[in-house]
Amino acid sequence: MLLLNSMTGATPETRLVLLKWASLFGQSVQTGERDVLASALGMSQHHVRVALEYLFREGYLCKIKSAAKASSGRKAANRFDYALATECWVLWCRTIESTIWAEEFLYTLNCVAHEKQVPPDNSKVVADVKGRLVTTALVFLANSAGYVIGCNEQPLSEMLGMSVAKLRQTIRELARRNCLSVVAQGVSPSLMFGRLLPIYQIQLKCPRYKYVKLGISSAERQLTPIQFTSGLIDFYRRASKRRNKDRYPSQFSLLPDEHYYELSKIFRNKKLVIFINHLCLSTILSLITEYTHMSRADHYPSDGIKLGSTEKLRELVYLKLTEGLFGDGREVREAVTLRADERGFYHTDTIPFFTSYTLSELTQELVCEIKMLSKQWKLFTEIYDLGARITGYLPNYLMLARLASTEGCQAIESNREPRQIHKKFILTTDYVLTVLVRNDKIIDDCMLVVDELWIAKSELPDPRIRSVESLICLKK
DSSP: HHHHHTTTTHHHHHHHHHHHHHHHHHHEEEEEHHHHHHHHHSOOHHHHHHHHHHHHHHHHHEEOOOOOOOOOOOOGGEEEEEEEEEEHHHHHHHHHHHSSSSHHHHHHHHHHHHHHHOOOOOOHHTTEEEEEHHHHHHHHHTTTTSSOSSSSHHHHHHHSSSSSSHHHHHHHHEEEEETTEEEEEEEEESSSSBBBEEEEEOOOOOOOEEEEEEESOOSSSSSSSSHHHHHHHHHHHHHTTSSSSTOOOOOOSSHHHHHHHHHHHHTHHHHHHHHHHHHHHHHHHHHHHHHHHHOOOOOTTTTTTOOHHHHHHHHHHHHHHHHHTTTTHHHHHHHHHHHHHHHHHHHHHHHHHHHHHHHHHHHHHHHHHHHHHHHHHHHHHHHTTTOOEEEEETTEEEEEEEEOHHHHHHHGGOOOOGGGGOOOOOEEEEEEEEEEEEESSOOOEEEEEETTTESSSHHHHHHTTTOOSSEEEEEE
């Protein structure tokens, strides 16, 4: 956020005042008593006074001489006529344009002031300033699935004008209040990776949107844990129990058994496995929508690769994995170079090779998952909402659809056993996603079955929609 990064020496309260001012008032001139402004911003008069002094001194606000008279009993010193400077307004507009969650960003800034009239000197509002500022910053940083990957606390704390210790304390409090989830803790450096930074998932609460659950019947397995990591964990468990140390249990990778075993020992770190699983899940969920849009494109960009091609998708997946695991990707480029140049890497350069191999296997697995899910997701967006976003996966849930008796008979008549035909026919799917849609969309939990969308109630006259008697989502 260029606007916050430019505010050298400003307190968190002053930074929040500027963001709220820009979102509520825009470029309009504000004239009136200071307590009225403080009430509109949901801030204390003290914080507003300090903020106005800083923002005018540093050129973020323009001070305009007021022609109005002070109210009876008011001192002239309490008068204010201010407006955003042009440069500040330009930075604000760039901030809004660069965030994926613009409406959630604005709602997070102003939800307290809009939801209820709180006195500006209320201690709860003052105590919540840092929490609201941190939440707003994380919403700005979140990807299209609501994840913040590899959050670096040092630059974030500097941008927000608070210490790293205070930032960590605020994040813990936000997690306790269910404003965000810490899905993966930071991981200490290992043989393959440097220090891995925490992964957060934002709990989106803008009332203009709602969550629905989407069941998918064509999935062959659970989305998490990732097959690559679960295979290594299972192999290490079986190898550790073997009696003959010269023989390894069966495995289906391209690596020799001894090297696969060495790689599996690295993934004994539970924090590392959790981190990679959530990084992969975030990559899948954020790229499903993007790949679906790319698949509709029939033109070729300057690099000559069709946008919806598997090659383009593989590039995007690889890029997100390297950014999450290596930051700027410098270390992985060195590993790939070693793999291409060295001929004895199985013995002398196993770690660079393991790194390259891991990225290659993860990329291939994620590309297959995204392509499979995007076929189903395309049908959903064509029927309901091109702006819908997948924001989560529920591994411990299943979805049940109950059809009318006549449909149930048709569905199972191929069994040719009339005694097995029941009055109700139930279809189950173990693959459930959470989807964010606009609140004005008339849609509830639904299920994708082949080329149809099953839903309990629907008013859309679309032949691809099948109304079912009931559809419920249950925890296993």
